Amino acid sequence: MPTVTRWYLKSSFLYLLAAVGVGVWLALRGLAPVPAFLAFVQPVYVHLFLVGWVTQLIFGVVYWLFPPPREGDRHDAVWWATFILLNIGLLLRVVAEPAATPRPGSVWGWLLVLSALLQWAAALGFAYTTWPRARRRGRYSHERRQQAEES
Amino acid sequence: MPPLSIWYTRVATVHLLTGFTIGALMLANKGVAFAPWLWRLRPAHMELLLLGWLVQFAMGVAFWIVPRRWEQPRRGNVIGARIALVLLNAGVVLVVLGSLVQDLPALTAVGRLLELLAALAFVSHIWPRVVGREG
Numbered sequence: 001m002p003t004v005t006r007w008y009l010k011s012s013f014l015y016l017l018a019a020v021g022v023g024v025w026l027a028l029r030g031l032a033p034v035p036a037f038l039a040f041v042q043p044v045y046v047h048l049f050l051v052g053w054v055t056q057l058i059f060g061v062v063y064w065l066f067p068p069p070r071e072g073d074r075h076d077a078v079w080w081a082t083f084i085l086l087n088i089g090l091l092l093r094v095v096a097e098p099a100a101t102p103r104p105g106s107v108w109g110w111l112l113v114l115s116a117l118l119q120w121a122a123a124l125g126f127a128y129t130t131w132p133r134a135r136r137r138g139r140y141s142h143e144r145r146q147q148a149e150e151s
Numbered sequence: 152m153p154p155l156s157i158w159y160t161r162v163a164t165v166h167l168l169t170g171f172t173i174g175a176l177m178l179a180n181k182g183v184a185f186a187p188w189l190w191r192l193r194p195a196h197m198e199l200l201l202l203g204w205l206v207q208f209a210m211g212v213a214f215w216i217v218p219r220r221w222e223q224p225r226r227g228n229v230i231g232a233r234i235a236l237v238l239l240n241a242g243v244v245l246v247v248l249g250s251l252v253q254d255l256p257a258l259t260a261v262g263r264l265l266e267l268l269a270a271l272a273f274v275s276h277i278w279p280r281v282v283g284r285e286g
Contacts, residue, residue: 050200050201050205054205055204055205058205058208065212065216066152067152093178096182097178097181100181100182101181104181104182104183104184105182105183105184108182109181109182109183110182110183111182112178112179112181112182112183113178113179113182113183115178115182116174116175116176116178116179116182117175117179119171119174119175119178120171120172120174120175123167123168123171123172124168126164126167127164127167127168130160130164131161131164134152134156134157134160134161134164135152135157136152136153136154136157137152
């Protein structure tokens, strides 16, 4: 499994653990004293699952599974940039959203704007690298497989 | 990758970009309020990313990697998968429009019905392909 994929997959597993952990924490409301900001954590909980876990898992598997581009360059720099943008963006959201929701326009609010920009840029990076790889396997990959079998 | 999977994954990627764009605008608006009406796009954001992106991408990859038969046609009758692609996207578009046009709740209902038919069509195609090595 390629290094890029391993980073995406292992990070996605950490988000899965974090999401389930936050779920437990949210369930404690009404049962035990919890911090007030927990009232604003529900969207973070959902996005830890859907962006951190599911979407990131898909990104990692796409890098691994999809046919390589015709020109042979997988654009690894863009995949790494996408990984960094997605994770910093999501972690920023985790920290800033519960703080910004009751105080829009504060420093936390601007961090939330930054988080939105970073995650959006990550989606652009994924689309840029994946679009040309959603294709039929061409002569390039066939020749490469033959070379691998012969060597 | 078969042509139908290329369609599924590319259209799903378009939905991903659209859904992320709306989500980013909503999140930024939560941080620094500049357009309160953006919150009305929340159902569209959810529809595009859950059905348009996740479900559609999973269908496209499933069509590609689920076992093929030894004889031709290798993927069996693919009409169900083709119909599902059209119905799913028509459904997503109608549900999104229905969430934006408050006066026409029927749009959402028709969209959801098309999504149900898409799921039935896709399952009817993929069901016989979910087999072991012995076929």
